[in-house]
Amino acid sequence: MQTIIAQSHVSARPSVFAQQDAYKPAPIPCYFRRGASTSPSALGRAQLAGNPTRVIVVAAAATTAAGPASIPHWKQAINELDKPRDQRKVMICQVAPAVRVAIAECFGLAPGATTPGQLAESLRRLGFDMVFDTLYGADLTIMEEGTELIHRLQSSLEANPHGEEPLPMFTSCCPGWVALLEKSYPDLIPYVSSCKSPQMMLGAMVKTYLAEKRGISPNDICMVSIMPCVRKQGEADRDWFCSSGAGVRDVDHVITTTELGSILKERNINLPELPEGDWDQPLGTGSGAGVIFGTTGGVMEAALRTAYELVTKQPLPRLNLSEVRGMDGIKETEVKMVPPAGSKFAELVAARAAAKAVDEAAASAGAIKWDGGAGFSNDEGANGLTLRVAVANGLGNAKKLLTKMQSGECKYDFVEIMACPAGCVGGGGQPRSSDKQITAKRQQAIYNLDERSTIRRSHENPAIQTAYQDFLGEPNGPKAHELLHTHYVPGGVETSE
Numbered sequence: 409m410q411t412i413i414a415q416s417h418v419s420a421r422p423s424v425f426a427q428q429d430a431y432k433p434a435p436i437p438c439y440f441r442r443g444a445s446t447s448p449s450a451l452g453r454a455q456l457a458g459n460p461t462r463v464i465v466v467a468a469a470a471t472t473a474a475g476p477a478s479i480p481h482w483k484q485a486i487n488e489l490d491k492p493r494d495q496r497k498v499m500i501c502q503v504a505p506a507v508r509v510a511i512a513e514c515f516g517l518a519p520g521a522t523t524p525g526q527l528a529e530s531l532r533r534l535g536f537d538m539v540f541d542t543l544y545g546a547d548l549t550i551m552e553e554g555t556e557l558i559h560r561l562q563s564s565l566e567a568n569p570h571g572e573e574p575l576p577m578f579t580s581c582c583p584g585w586v587a588l589l590e591k592s593y594p595d596l597i598p599y600v601s602s603c604k605s606p607q608m609m610l611g612a613m614v615k616t617y618l619a620e621k622r623g624i625s626p627n628d629i630c631m632v633s634i635m636p637c638v639r640k641q642g643e644a645d646r647d648w649f650c651s652s653g654a655g656v657r658d659v660d661h662v663i664t665t666t667e668l669g670s671i672l673k674e675r676n677i678n679l680p681e682l683p684e685g686d687w688d689q690p691l692g693t694g695s696g697a698g699v700i701f702g703t704t705g706g707v708m709e710a711a712l713r714t715a716y717e718l719v720t721k722q723p724l725p726r727l728n729l730s731e732v733r734g735m736d737g738i739k740e741t742e743v744k745m746v747p748p749a750g751s752k753f754a755e756l757v758a759a760r761a762a763a764k765a766v767d768e769a770a771a772s773a774g775a776i777k778w779d780g781g782a783g784f785s786n787d788e789g790a791n792g793l794t795l796r797v798a799v800a801n802g803l804g805n806a807k808k809l810l811t812k813m814q815s816g817e818c819k820y821d822f823v824e825i826m827a828c829p830a831g832c833v834g835g836g837g838q839p840r841s842s843d844k845q846i847t848a849k850r851q852q853a854i855y856n857l858d859e860r861s862t863i864r865r866s867h868e869n870p871a872i873q874t875a876y877q878d879f880l881g882e883p884n885g886p887k888a889h890e891l892l893h894t895h896y897v898p899g900g901v902e903t904s905e
């Protein structure tokens with residue numbers, strides 16, 4: 409087996425998008441977000457003082473998923489939590505990767521100075537009945553997205569030389585990117601993974617898998633997400649995220665990191681002094697791959713840790729993919745993968761290599777319709793393929809990358825886009841800081857957590873393996889598709905922001 413991970417060369421090839429001009433999105437009815445914007449509460453105003461842009465964004469995003477439109481998400485969640493236990497719903501929360509490193513800043517400490525266990529304990533003291541980890545949702549996302557990527561690659565190889573399966577595949581876990589896609593790049597919708605984000609996957613699992621396991625009616629569960637992101641509120645509002653039945657939302661409310669910090673302080677829950685708490689099971693175990701979702705390049709790195717093994721049947725020799733780490737706005741690399749001899753993938757790659765001359769002749773004649781697989785190579789005669797990947801953070805960088813791809817200036821097979829600079833560690837719901845290095849420090853804290861994880865690949869998470877065995881079936885199978893995948897709406901679903 410040979411593995412080469414190296415900086416890629418940007419080559420001038422025909423644009424895969426230009427060749428897909430014939431694509432016309434199927435008509436899909438437009439949905440509009442329910443409810444109206446709301447004024448930030450006194451708590452919110454205090455948190456956001458001196459940041460008028462943030463006030464506007466939060467006000468627009470703070471429409472409600474499951475309650476009166478005039479009450480922001482965090483307030484609805486607290487109102488439910490504060491009811492007597494025998495009169496309230498079962499209160500369940502999940503915590504995103506980037507929250508666990510930034511929440512310490514709300515208490516005047518450096519990123520990562522408090523532990524995930526202390527955070528779990530704080531949420532239990534706040535009154536939640538169960539505390540789950542969005543890392544579990546991230547691992548599920550990798551299982552589904554990695555499998556989807558492999559299917560797209562296989563399908564492309566099988567359809568050689570003029571297949572219709574669209575590559576490159578784009579990640580889908582960032583609602584800021586999805587909003588840009590739907591509004592400005594609707595023709596690219598078929599290229600975007602159909603996977604829900606980790607937040608929404610975990611919400612769907614709580615209201616189906618967990619509800620079934622524990623014998624709780626989904627309607628009696630209040631699911632609250634603690635997120636670094638104001639966009640996650642709009643995502644939770646999407647009308648079709650009701651996996652357990654019409655009108656029963658997978659995620660009822662979203663609280664940002666900053667809001668949680670203020671709530672904990674207001675209730676005298678001093679996070680830095682708390683003992684280590686436990687996460688609840690079966691949705692409270694996550695891998696290091698799930699942790700790195702919290703920063704730019706992390707989704708790509710996590711996906712490659714699993715996709716590489718699915719193709720080669722060997723573990724990725726170097727887990728820390730430095731080529732997609734760091735703060736550069738656009739990063740790119742190549743990963744060489746050699747499927748084992750005799751495998752279906754090896755056969756397909758060999759067939760692809762044999763047909764390459766035909767492709768090249770067609771391309772030179774200008775007749776080629778699709779070239780998504782043209783970059784696969786059988787270098788060194790080992791029937792390997794080379795996956796070209798790119799990572800962009802910040803919408804400006806995303807637009808630059810898309811422009812280059814559309815013009816044919818560069819070409820990739822798999823692309824991660826996160827809307828916020830530095831990814832979720834720099835999300836709009838994170839604490840404000842005058843430290844220009846704050847996102848880099850949060851990123852390092854994320855990498856430290858990954859390094860300390862005993863499980864660092866999503867597919868090795870035993871809780872995920874159990875869920876597929878007992879409930880979901882195969883990754884990308886019918887049940888997984890029904891619960892863990894979504895669709896996009898040309899033009900978008902939001903009327904504000």
Ligand code: SF4
Nearest residue numbers: 582584637828832835
């Ligand atoms: S990158 Fe920003 S908009 Fe996208 S999911 Fe993360 S915090 Fe939200």
